[in-house]
Amino acid sequence: MSSFSKPRLADAPCPDPCPDAVEALERRLAEYLPIDQVRQVRRAYEVGARAHEGQLRKSGEAYITHPVAVASLLAELRLDAETLCAAILHDALEDTPLPRSEIEREFSPTVAELVDGVTKLDKLQFQDRQEAAAESFRKMMLAMARDLRVILIKLADRLHNMRTLDAMAAESRRRIARETLEIYAPIAQRLGMNKFKAELQDLGFRALYPKRHAVISRRVASQPVMRREALATVEAQLAQRLAQEQLPHSLVSRIKSPWSIYTKMKQEHKSLDQVLDVFGFRIVVPEVMQCYHALGAVHSVYKPLEGRFRDFIAIPKANGYQSLHTVLFGPYGAPVEVQIRTEEMDQVAERGVAAHWLYKNAGSGSSAAQTRAQDWIRDLMDTQQTAGSSLEFLDNVKVDLFPDEVYLFTPQGDIMALPRNATALDFAYAVHTDVGNHAVAARVDRKLVPLRTKLASGQSVEIITAPSASPGPQWLEYVVSSKARTAIRHFLKRLEHEDAVDLGHRMLDRALEAMESSLDRVPPDRIEQLLADLRYRRLEELLADIALGNRMPAQVARMMVNGQDDLPLTDAELPVAPTERIMITGNERGVLSFAACCHPIPGDEIMGYLSAGKGVVVHRMDCPNVVEYRKFPERCVPMAWDRSVVGDFRVILRIDVENKPGVLAQVAAAVAESNSNIDAVEYRERDLTVSVMEFSIEVRHRKHLADVIRRIRRLGVVHAVQRL
Template identity: 35%
Template sequence: MIDVEDLVELVRNYNPRSNSDLIRGAYAYGKAMHEGQFRHSGEPYFTHPVEVAALLTEQQMDDATIATALLHDTIEDTKSTYAEVADRFGEEIAGLVDGVTKLTNLELSSTETRQAENFRKLLMAMSKDLRVLLVKLADRLHNMRTIKHMRPEKQVQKAHETMEIYAPLAGRMGMQWMRDELEDLAFSVLNSEARNSIMRRFLRLQKDTGDVIPRITGDIRDVLEKQGVEAQVFGRAKKPYSVWRKMQEKELSFSRLSDIYAFRVITRSEDDCYAVLGAIHRRWRAVPGRFKDYISQPKTNGYRSIHTTVSGRDGKRVEIQIRTREMHEVAEAGVAAHWSYRDGERVENPFAVDPAKWLESLTDRFLASDDHDEFLEHVKLEMFADQVFCFTPKGEVVKLPRGATPIDFAYAIHTRIGDSCVGSRVDGLRVPLWTRLRNGQSVEITTAEGQRPQATWMDIAVTGRARSAIRRSLREEHRDRFAKLGRELARVAFEHVGKKATDKALRTAAKALGLKDAEELLARLGSAELSGNAVVAALYPELKKQAKPESVEPTRAVIGLRQDQNSQRARCCQPVPGERIVGITYRGRGVVVHAIDCPALVEFEDQPDRWVDLHWHDGTHAPAYSVTLDVTMVNDAGVLGRICTLIGEQKANISDMQFTDRKPDFYRMSIDVEVRDVEHLHNVLTALEADSDVAALERLRDVERKP
């Protein structure tokens, strides 16, 4: 593990004015909080926050970010609290640590709807302070570097999450080196055979041809010396995942791939960049269609560079990137370059993007959709897209992903233009709407009043914005027809399990599925975007499940107790498996288990010696955890019996019930229900909430009830 003084020195190397006492204090506090905790590898847990901090020193981050890295798991995994961190290190650092904790708690690899909603939350957390995401990315990178110590199924889950969310985010932020490494680490988990095959072919190629990188690097340096341009030249082989992706996209074998090496030329000025480009194109033949000038047309994350591919030594294709030192800093650090230092001073890199403006441009597009699936599709399309730049007839630049069509161009200007599009002209010539646009083309859209989007446009459009708008328009056009059909399908599906598809049941199902309202649910049901079984399962999952044998309850449901300690659930919050918990010791009574958000814990904040770090065991629990429900229902014949039946159908047992208020039209009562875990409780609540005669329902948590 890196020693505190070594870490302090790493920061001083780029920031001599660093607050070393702050970093030492964060190091000591984090180490004390994580004392006794270990990683899957057997190493002390604190080695992880230290490595995350070290990764951020490579990006020359400020003191607050380094301190946050050292503390980023304290609120989540130790007895530390937000208030204590704020008191010791200030509100700025406490806010950053809390932001990282919230990102950690998002289940980004869960179902599509939940994943989309959590990704929204991730973007909102980023929007407060981008440094939260920088710490989280460094955290994920170190976890991926040490992923072999996790369980195989956990490795696959984290690798998918990394490939779909964190690697594209790093790329979008301009941190291409991190994206490449994250993708390659995830690739080694998800398709280790393919990665090993590419590595073997690299070794065989090197054995057959020798190490070509020094030779080509030397050739480029010779050309630049003759031209009188001062520059640095670097070369590298591309990452295995990058090679594999290119093989898949172009449907080529490894032996037919020509540009598996990349070279970078770092110059002193922008004029030198174009001088280098001219010298290289005079020396070697440029490959048509492989030239991009991101200096004159920068990417939205501030990336600037010239890319060209030439036929180099022995006819091999060589990709060359040309940029200045300042451009290179942005290319390496991306949006993080905003916080960078040079020669011990905080510098204003003229090419670094303002993080606030970058986040605004990102979130405005991503958060515009009110549909979960469309939102996630939009995110993934935008994340992975390489850009092309086209012009309106007035000369304004429109940025689009590679492969975009005039339909995408029209919607990029305005939804109204896209909806009424009937034709397009590219560079003055009339072209079909499915034409793929190229860099530098001028595009003119022809519109007509009364035109509506066509279903075939879904096969033409590429951008999430266009596809979302087309889908929304088509759905509205057919909404009434789909809704009528959907209501009939819902009726049949509900009758199949002995239930009625009442308006309230449909509204509750829509809420459970993350849809806007019952009409949205019926329209999706009628358009076959949603099945009747899925709607029923959202309300009555126990009726749709096949009975599964439950595993035997182990001797201890709560993990973290000493052998001589017993535990009991707190009556005030009634925690159940699946909820985060903490224990409070009582003399002669053992440990009382509270939910982590129980208000009763406030009175123990100044007694840290009584707190015990606990968690539920991972297996299946027996339905033996009593939870009190506060139910207000219609005073009518058969209502109470139906409510008891609904609870029984969810495989939950009623252990006690009592009326708390009787009125001529409504009864209010508390019902003690025994459940397995928080998911089981959610199923019971959803089934009850869907009943038309249940006016109000909530889980009762009473801080006045003694533990």
């Protein structure tokens, strides 16, 4: 170990066990790196070769051939010199006496950090991992990756190990192959590194299920369209059409991998013959608009298969992948998939996040996929720098590995994990219950959106709050997380109690006023005795029960004034109609409800009816049911609208219209022009000339309703409008 800490390390002789591989690496690096950086990578090889001197792989080769091969894989992605140095030295800290301080001194702290990160990952070993253990492995692995390049080194390391897996024992091959399919291939997919992903999957499948791999490979090779002349014919016809359209392009054939075929057969319970897009072509063009031009060209050669077109250019995948996908009816009985993309989209699709280094010095004009991938990396790096932890990186990478969850960024760069289909409101409650209770809107990727907006993984979410905001019952329809649902229900229950206490207080005051008394004039000891007799701990509980219809206010008033037992009222004791009515704003949640039989709105003459357990149900005075309710005067509550009523109230309109196309759209437009929302539309009657529609709409008050009706009546296709 001391020999590696001497300052004259550069003067030490260096073994050269793989000169050809190193020279090939240097030639590749010289294509895109300055000469001084190429020398730095060469220096890393010299240090690594001496550190691993005498060590052999299972295959019998010098151990240093593996780190050089890993660096060569990363050089194909055109990664920076620091990454390549760390790749060559990635096993040195664990398997040799080379200290970290020597790497820092000889290269840089960043290179030492990268090597140390990969070393820590290598020390994590799991035997017989279950799904939870695999998730735990991913968390630990990526939590320690303070630099994105650590993962790239690890993926290249795993890919070369898979290429040389035959030298391992059978049990080790199966363990490593399973780990590759469960962990490393999905990580490569999430990072958009499709070339790495495809090879990792194929090698893992072949090692884990050699017979299944062989059977599928033989079946694919024996398909008619696989004959060279058949492929050549399809390719020639497509190329000819593209040339006629004067489209500059490159056209290459591609075959779906055995692993992709196997997983599709397994997941969709299909036979190999039913797996459609086995064979295909990739068309690469310079510009985005030429992608759609090329799409029209290939559809003119072969008819497209219905329902199999996907536009990932307009709507990229989460990892930034962009391309047009279409499946054609091929000339030999086998459908052919065609992918169409630009050159930059193709680079990002193959290299994924590694394209960040390839394009980091590029000017304007980068593709949307490239920009999206770079923004994602930048957000990750900012997160790690501000939080001082890489656990967030894992949570984001888990996106595609665990599709039942979405992972989102807070404005501070933290990661929130939420259930699938979570909304901005779920996110607000995940941040803090108080944030959720006072949320009014959200900014998702800096765009203002409603709280009910569903979130997608990788988005940045900021919640906008207001002190006056509070949950409503409809919020329960917007959330999927248990935390949000529980918090909203708790708030509504507490709010319901507060509103019930307030309304019960007003109802009891009105009943006491009818008896020429008031709550202040009732002796406190009598109130205490009454609460004890009725088994209430506090007066608030009694008042809430009054509002909820479980206690009649007139009876409670009689007991308070006269001290009588809780007996039914006699005719002589029934309350007289007081002059003061209870004023409502419509916001008395959980206590007041508005009758579905008459749909009262502000401006209507109203009354309340106490219904046990439901509280006060508000009716219009001209509601047909009021006649029956008046037979129970002790349950009737005189009410009126307060001046400060806000909110929307439901109304049902019956509209007779001409029975012809486009009428519904005209009526809906008239409603929308009146700033009213449509909840539902139903056809009640219909004949050859006249249709009857019922619109459920929301209005603020009677004047608003009148404006809506006027606009509808102006339509020439409308015969009559009536409020139900």
